[in-house]
């Protein structure tokens with residue numbers, strides 16, 4: 001029987017996951033379908049009951065449900081539990097098990113182009129959900145130093161305090177971080193600044209950027225944010241958010257099927273969707 005997979009979110013109409021996963025099911029010859037479902041805030045519990053009743057094989061969870069899904073699942077992977085957010089669910093014999101592949105997807109996508117992260121000094125800009133997932137994943141992996149800079153410093157402090165994995169970390173406001181940018185081997189931009197309608201804005205100035213620093217932005221639309229453009233002008237190597245999106249999806253696909261899929265094909269699929 002055809003297996004059903006899904007993504008639940010609000011909004012969901014523009015999700016690029018269905019075409020990406022359906023293409024994988026087709027190339028691997030699997031009788032499966034991935035469908036987007038528009039689920040509003042108050043309807044998540046009912047939606048999960050329905051999906052369980054019809055025997056859904058697995059699903060992704062996106063905004064605004066990544067945190068509220070947790071009490072509705074049967075088991076949560078320890079890293080996802082500590083992050084406090086789930087983006088991937090697998091149905092194992094009727095039990096729904098939650099994982100977070102956002103942080104691990106980021107790191108796996110990063111090391112394709114910037115290997116050996118453990119002895120590096122890292123700065124994460126922003127303290128939202130994506131920053132938290134990336135911070136926890138890097139702390140768990142034992143990266144030497146992971147600092148966070150954020151407009152609201154207290155939010156960065158909460159991430160560091162709540163992380164169960166010991167990490168060497170300082171938190172900064174944006175101006176303080178601007179002054180010490182040259183100390184970092186890797187800078188990860190996780191705020192929405194740079195996405196339309198903020199496309200011409202920077203979360204912080206790059207005047208002290210060192211050309212040996214690798215600069216990454218988790219935004220993939222546009223593919224080159226102003227932040228990445230400025231970093232490139234300074235001679236730094238850059239990476240956009242396409243790899244994070246593709247690798248979080250690849251890790252979800254692997255949890256559902258046991259196959260780690262061809263990420264170059266997934267990237268091409270997303271680039272086609274972006275037009």
Ligand code: ATR
Pocket residue numbers: 125126127128129130131150151152155190191192193203
């Ligand atoms: P996520 O989807 O990862 O949860 P988000 O909620 O869209 O991310 O973004 C949250 C982060 O972007 C926060 O760090 C936020 O800063 P505050 O904690 O000070 O609110 C940051 N952010 C959002 N808009 C910003 C802006 N215009 N300038 C600087 N930082 C901004």
